[in-house]
Amino acid sequence: MSDTGGRPETAADPVKAGVLGRCPRCGDGKLFAGFLTVAPRCSNCDLDYGFIDPGDGPAVFVILIVGFIVVGMALWVEVAYDPPLWLHFLLWLPLILGLALPLLRALKGLMIAMQYRHNASEGRLRDDV
Secondary structure, eight states: OOOOTTSOOOOOOHHHHHHHTBOTTTSSSBSBSSSSOBOSBOTTTOOBGGGOOOTTHHHHHHHHHHHHHHHHHHHHHHHHHOOOHHHHHHHHHHHHHHHHHHHHHHHHHHHHHHHHHTTOOOOOOOOOO
16 A cells, blocks of 8 residues: 555445445545546545546446446337337437446446556556566
8 A cells, every 4th residue: 555654544345435435544634626537645644646536437437327327228219119219319418428427437436446446557567686
């Protein structure tokens, strides 16, 4: 793990802390400075968030989850009711936004918390000399 500055390491639940957008170490400080912008450090325990690199992982999971739900429902509605195209747009665009945005923030927080918990970092080659 990272340096705790002489303080004992606390055991914040990574799932709870990540989904709620809290610090992965203390579980109290804010993880995000904006909607998806990660804060520079924890306001409670002063953990430096410089290690954070969730990459495209949260977006991929959101695309797969929301896509499965919306495409499945849209196909069912199309086969069962045969609505006009404008009604599909009226139904599915708000649902996509309503599912994707909160899920993206929650999954980004969860991936950051898991990255901290497992001390994950970019792969490096060892120098065996």
